[in-house]
Amino acid sequence: xxxxxxxxxxxxxxxxxxxxxxxxxxxxxxxxxxxxxxxxxxxxxxxxxxxxxxxxxxxxxxxxxxxxxxxxxxxxxxxxxxxxxxxxxxxxxxxxxxxxxxxxxxxxxxxxxxxxxxxxxxxxxxxxxxxxxxxxxxxxxxxxxxxxxxxxxxxxxxxxxxxxxxxxxxxxxxxxxxxxxxxxxxxxxxxxxxxxxxxxxxxxxxxxxxxxxxxxxxxxxxxxxxxxxxxxxxxxxxxxxxxxxxxxxxxxxxxxxxxxxxxxxxxxxxxxxxxxxxxxxxxxxxxxxxxxxxxxxxxxxxxxxxxxxxx
Amino acid sequence: xxxxxxxxxxxxxxxxxxxxxxxxxxxxxxxxxxxxxxxxxxxxxxxxxxxxxxxxxxxxxxxxxxxxxxxxxxxxxxxxxxxxxxxxxxxxxxxxxxxxxxxxxxxxxxxxxxxxxxxxxxxxxxxxxxxxxxxxxxxxxxxxxxxxxxxxxxxxxxxxxxxxxxxxxxxxxxxxxxxxxxxxxxxxxxxxxxxxxxxxxxxxxxxxxxxxxxxxxxxxxxxxxxxxxxxxxxxxxxxxxxxxxxxxxxxxx
Numbered sequence: 001x002x003x004x005x006x007x008x009x010x011x012x013x014x015x016x017x018x019x020x021x022x023x024x025x026x027x028x029x030x031x032x033x034x035x036x037x038x039x040x041x042x043x044x045x046x047x048x049x050x051x052x053x054x055x056x057x058x059x060x061x062x063x064x065x066x067x068x069x070x071x072x073x074x075x076x077x078x079x080x081x082x083x084x085x086x087x088x089x090x091x092x093x094x095x096x097x098x099x100x101x102x103x104x105x106x107x108x109x110x111x112x113x114x115x116x117x118x119x120x121x122x123x124x125x126x127x128x129x130x131x132x133x134x135x136x137x138x139x140x141x142x143x144x145x146x147x148x149x150x151x152x153x154x155x156x157x158x159x160x161x162x163x164x165x166x167x168x169x170x171x172x173x174x175x176x177x178x179x180x181x182x183x184x185x186x187x188x189x190x191x192x193x194x195x196x197x198x199x200x201x202x203x204x205x206x207x208x209x210x211x212x213x214x215x216x217x218x219x220x221x222x223x224x225x226x227x228x229x230x231x232x233x234x235x236x237x238x239x240x241x242x243x244x245x246x247x248x249x250x251x252x253x254x255x256x257x258x259x260x261x262x263x264x265x266x267x268x269x270x271x272x273x274x275x276x277x278x279x280x281x282x283x284x285x286x287x288x289x290x291x292x293x294x295x296x297x298x299x300x301x302x303x304x305x306x307x308x309x310x311x
Numbered sequence: 312x313x314x315x316x317x318x319x320x321x322x323x324x325x326x327x328x329x330x331x332x333x334x335x336x337x338x339x340x341x342x343x344x345x346x347x348x349x350x351x352x353x354x355x356x357x358x359x360x361x362x363x364x365x366x367x368x369x370x371x372x373x374x375x376x377x378x379x380x381x382x383x384x385x386x387x388x389x390x391x392x393x394x395x396x397x398x399x400x401x402x403x404x405x406x407x408x409x410x411x412x413x414x415x416x417x418x419x420x421x422x423x424x425x426x427x428x429x430x431x432x433x434x435x436x437x438x439x440x441x442x443x444x445x446x447x448x449x450x451x452x453x454x455x456x457x458x459x460x461x462x463x464x465x466x467x468x469x470x471x472x473x474x475x476x477x478x479x480x481x482x483x484x485x486x487x488x489x490x491x492x493x494x495x496x497x498x499x500x501x502x503x504x505x506x507x508x509x510x511x512x513x514x515x516x517x518x519x520x521x522x523x524x525x526x527x528x529x530x531x532x533x534x535x536x537x538x539x540x541x542x543x544x545x546x547x548x549x550x551x552x553x554x555x556x557x558x559x560x561x562x563x564x
Binding site: 047050051052054072075077078080084085086087088090099100102103104150151169294 | 313317318320323327328341409410412413415416417418419420563564
């Protein structure tokens with residue numbers, strides 16, 4: 001059952017087609033990485049799903065609520081962290097979270113305890129009574145995460161949640177998102193592939209307003225896997241000779257050599273696994289490294305987005 | 312939905328950002344200074360060195376009418392200006408900063424968002440005007456003679472209606488505008504249109520500016536009335552607020 005369901009959605013700004021028949025499905029409890037280059041339509045999609053913008057056509061449902069006719073039902077189901085969360089700078093984090101708690105109808109004691117809990121979660125207890133006006137972008141981002149979680153939302157939309165943070169801050173936010181797995185459905189838009197690889201179990205790649213592929217992360221990596229092996233040895237002439245001999249084998253696609261490393265692309269992974277190590281030993285090579293190359297999400301992303309931009 | 316919560320936040324914001332203080336300070340300053348200026352201006356002019364002695368006879372003795380005239384003149388200029396300045400940025404700045412988008416994904420309806428702002432500005436103006444009126448009444452009593460409370464309250468009520476007209480129009484401009492500059496332009500356009508047409512004979516009797524002269528007439532025991540201008544002013548306030556809500560409901564922020 002999809003918690004977020006988008007069907008054939010379009011959004012036109014004059015002649016610009018920000019979304020062009022987008023389909024999207026996010027299962028309950030998953031952490032969904034919404035990947036795409038700048039201008040692909042990620043933010044537009046999130047703005048529509050959070051009720052800030054209206055689509056030109058198409059359907060969208062979030063947690064069983066029709067986004068286009070949601071009224072007041074949608075805000076209670078979702079949490080939203082925009083790319084650059086904005087605050088009333090004259091407020092303190094405590095006042096801010098208390099205000100949000102009031103909007104969601106939390107009792108005084110619930111507001112107090114939830115604010116305290118969230119400020120501890122985002123490590124902001126020591127600045128809880130300082131005015132937000134003096135906060136760095138990273139601090140604002142962390143406070144934004146706390147704000148998005150105040151009412152235990154069913155679905156959490158995060159627009160580039162870690163892009164403005166330093167490595168330590170990024171790790172904290174990603175850990176936080178990881179901990180939400182199973183508690184809430186998280187849809188996280190980003191262009192940082194490493195973040196998606198780290199926390200997301202489902203990935204959707206969007207370009208030019210269209211969903212190119214949507215799949216569990218591991219299945220995606222397997223589907224777009226490049227069958228390749230790398231072999232590294234100190235004896236470069238012997239390595240080069242062996243590489244030349246490999247080129248003549250029917251299951252080898254290509255062999256390239258660089259800095260004492262052979263990269264062997266193969267047609268048949270099973271045969272390659274059986275033959276490569278035996279062949280290297282037979283050629284008298286003392287190996288420093290033998291590795292089956294796993295594609296990164298970056299490889300998949302570039303393959304897909306690259307082919308889309310060519311077409 | 313959540314009107315009281317948002318309204319409380321707006322009031323707190325007015326206090327923390329000193330907007331309430333500015334409105335109160337300006338109003339109180341003019342409330343207190345108007346009777347004093349009316350009383351002492353002739354004295355000051357007489358005291359200027361080199362003023363021929365005979366000319367002093369041409370300075371009329373100031374009366375309560377001068378005090379009220381001064382009060383109405385100051386309020387009609389600075390009160391209206393303040394109504395425009397304090398309201399023109401309230402929505403557009405939130406759109407530009409991103410706070411509007413951040414809060415409209417919460418359980419806050421767009422109507423609540425706008426009306427809470429208008430209500431909090433109204434409270435700021437009512438309180439400030441009340442203090443200013445109290446000061447003006449007291450100084451008029453000390454420097455001239457007591458004025459009847461009823462007509463004086465009516466005068467201030469009518470002035471408040473005029474301020475609310477400009478606040479509602481300025482709020483509408485701020486809602487329509489995509490940038491602060493456009494909001495400023497729309498606010499002053501409302502001043503030019505309402506003030507400009509209101510200055511014309513005959514048709515001006517139906518415009519908000521006419522309420523100032525009706526108020527003056529009430530205080531000075533005249534018989535002048537301007538009911539059509541009052542109804543039209545209230546109509547403008549309601550229409551501007553309704554239009555702002557409708558525009559904002561359809562707007563992408």
